[in-house]
Amino acid sequence: MSTVSEIFGSMVFNDITMREKLPKNTYKALKKTIQEGKELDISLANEIAHAMKDWAISLGVTHFTHWFQPMTGITAEKHDSFISPTEDGGVIMEFSGKNLIKGEPDASSFPSGGLRATFEARGYTAWDPTSYAFIKDGILCIPTAFCSYGGEALDKKTPLLRSMEAINREATKVLKILGIETSGVKTTVGPEQEYFLVDKALYDQRKDLIYCGRTLFGAPAPKGQELDDHYFGVIKPRVAAFMKELDEELWKLGVLAKTKHNEVAPAQHELAPIFTTTNIAADQNQLTMEIMKKVADRHGLVCLLHEKPFAGINGSGKHDNWSLSTNEGLNLLEPGKNPHENTTFLLFLSAVIKAVDDYQDLLRVSVASAGNDHRLGASEAPPAIISIFLGDELTRVLEAIESKSAYEDTPAGSMGIGVRFIPGIPMDTTDRNRTSPFAFTGNKFEFRSLGSTLSISGPNTFLNTMVAESLSVFAEKLEGTADVKAAVYDLVRETIRDHKRIIFNGDGYSAAWEEEAARRGLLNMKTTVDALPSLIAEKNIALFEKHHVYSACELHSRYEINMENYCKIVHIEALTMLEIARRQILPAVSSYAQSLAETVIEKRTVCASMPCKMEESLMTRISELTDQLYDEVAALDAAVASAEEKGDITLSGTAYKDEVIPAMNQLRKTADTLETLTADEYWPFPTYGELLFSV
């Protein structure tokens, strides 16, 4: 048995391996290139490629791939072997610097939202040397960015890297004014990943799970999550075996898998890694989701990453814990013992507050998807309204600064700020702020609106850019002021005055908050279709262009892709419902009604006055509902056809939201009622009870 420290990172061409395998000068030159964010020179790339190939071959690798993250939100790879023919009819294993740094996949079938129709069909992949190469399933994977011929980002990594540069630039500027020298500032992220595990044999009998990743039918089981007995409960042996192997696989890949536990809903679990630099966290979260599915399969399980696999019980999210720190390790959101005197903290905190208020719409749209629409605002996940939770203590600090009154440190013995905020606060506030979409949790913010399937690249790209903008405004105001400290307090005061509407420490699930938020003028975009236009709002295009994160073109393409994706998802779900209703549910309920009818006939043959109350009334009810279901199938069919005919992606999206989804809901309601009336042996697929309680 190997120890964890032996297996950790064993499949990664990480810093330790590079130091060991690369000539000293090459290693140093690579580190320098990465640190300075410069382009890699080809002779250096050749040397690295050579060492990388030898290392990979020694671990049984035969192929390499440029591993990238197209706008589908998942990862893509195309495998090339290292072989190259020799004159004598043999082969040698080759991998050049050019192979390493640049690829040209024929990737024309990925969604580009019109970007490649306008420019060039070809797509290029380019190595992101700040994210280590790794071996997965015997393939050397090189994390890459994916761009068009004209340099337009066709992926999720490129804008994220650009946003990291933007925030680095602006934060460094601000720190310099504050008298803090640093070689750079990076954002850090720790994404907590929720998921469901279901038995594969049961999964295979459900077309909705197979095609859509979520159930489209299913009456509630008698037991759900009401006893709270699953949350943090003892992990069952089959799940524990899965989790153990998952940890090991992730550790091999250098993923800092740390915490695992059962979640609120039955069959729901969570994995949290230790935080790391944002682009690495994004790569690793994509890998984590992929490995979860693979490992589950080996245990006869299926890992569901959908945001809402089951109606009526909690869906799955992904908490994006975000902070920023200097390369030297100073966390800029660390309040310390005296936050009211910590100008650096106060300034960066203010930057986030201003950003979240100014760009609420961007945070909202960054988590918008058809799947996540089932969670946000459904009193299980944060509301669709974006607000910030700061906690009472920090709110008091800011209020004191705003009103220029002295901040009263809580008397000794009770909970002083330092004590409260450091180890105390995450525990103390979990219950109180669970409803907040964007909560300050000690020394970081936790953005809680992300759905479990989502690539974290998008939300973090937006967050980085928004905060970069606040910092840029702050830098301009602070530049050249004689008394920087006084100027910082003025800025903090101004920020609180102008943006305090975004701070809300209360219950985000309550109807009262929805009204209060409306009074405060906060946005409340309930669905993806409502949120998507924010991507192309003038103020947001200006923001992203100013910081060189997205061009207007790139944003328009993302609007198209996201709206189209919404339509396609709902379309597939509607078609799946139609198929299940027509080919499984209608025949099943009809057979059951027939068996009841036959029973009546047989009973009456024995004795003409035999009581048949149950059979007759049940048969009548089932027949009525069956006819209703039949009509609802036709109505859904018509709604889908009408949405498809709109000829405009925005109109289609609206039709899917306003017509197709309500028709789906209606159909489901009738089918679920039929399920409760139909004998078990006639029901054509596993029920909620079986799916949720069989593992």
Ligand code: ADP
């Ligand atoms: P909880 O949210 O349950 O209180 P933790 O405070 O331990 O748990 O952290 C949750 C997640 O936040 C973990 O993934 C952790 O690594 C991450 N995290 C902690 N500090 C930071 C930070 N400075 N930047 C980004 N993520 C962080």
Ligand code: MG
């Ligand atoms: Mg958390």
